[in-house]
Amino acid sequence: MNPPRRYALAAATFALAITLSACSTAGNDDSPEQEPAPAPSSDAVSGFNDADVVFAQMMVPHHEQAVEMSDMLLAKDGIDAQVVSLATQVKDAQQPEIEQLNEWLDAWGADDNMAGMDHGAGGMMSNDDMMALDGASGAEASQLFLEQMIVHHEGAVEMAETEINDGVNxxxxxxxxxxxxxxxxxxxxxxNLLGSL
Structure with missing residues (x-):
């Protein structure tokens, strides 16, 4: 009687081991959904659509112009301290985003073919706008920077909202x-700053 019991116990133990192994495997299948870490690497290759690509392609030159505008202002004397602080904040926030956007475009195999995006699109400043800011000084430069950057930011917000609605990455x-x-x-x-100048 003992040997059959021993075989039955061994078979039951083996079956339990297989069941636990299957559960463990199933659990591992679910883990990528709970752990975001593996997702970005796979997203970089497959988890994107045309809206994601266009967002990155358009946002790179858009951010680059914002950084250029900030640099122009920060090179001037006699600028309101709060406007200087804001320009610094814009530059510090957008430069790292430019680098990240370019990394995504590289990972997605997409060209930065929006580098020459139309001036005026997405709140982009025209060459005349940029020349006006470059030539302005003092309070006039502060006011012009704020007026232009409001329009510029409004364009970025609109582009970002499109990405939120249409993108998948x-x-x-x-x-x-x-x-x-x-x-x-x-x-x-x-x-608020414009109202106080």
Whole structure:
């Protein structure tokens, strides 16, 4: 009687081991959904759509112009301290985003073919606008920077909202959400500053 019991116990133990192994495997299948870490690497290759690519392609030159505008202002003397602080904030926030956007475009195998995007699109400044800012000084430069950057930010917010609605890449959507939040707040600050100059 003992040997059959021993065989039955061994068979039951083996069956339990297989069941536990299957459960463990199933659990591992679910883990990528709970752990975001593996997702970005796979997203960089497959988890994106045309809206994500266009968002990155358009936002790179858009951010680059904002950084250029900030650099222009920061090189001037006699600028209101609060406007200087804002320009520094814009530059510090957008330069790292430019680098991240370019990394995504590289990972997606997409060209930065929006580098020559039309002036005026998405709140982009024209060459005349940039020349006017470059030539302005003192209070006039502060006011012009704020007026131009409000329009520029409004364009970025609109582009980011499109990404939130149409994109699929989680990281790009997260950046778009941060752009909407941060730049909407900065628009309010700039409007208040304009009223106080």
């Amino acid at each position: 989680a990281d790009a959507i997260e950046m778009a959400g941060a752009i909407v939040l941060t730049q909407s707040e900065e628009i309010n600050v700039m409007r």
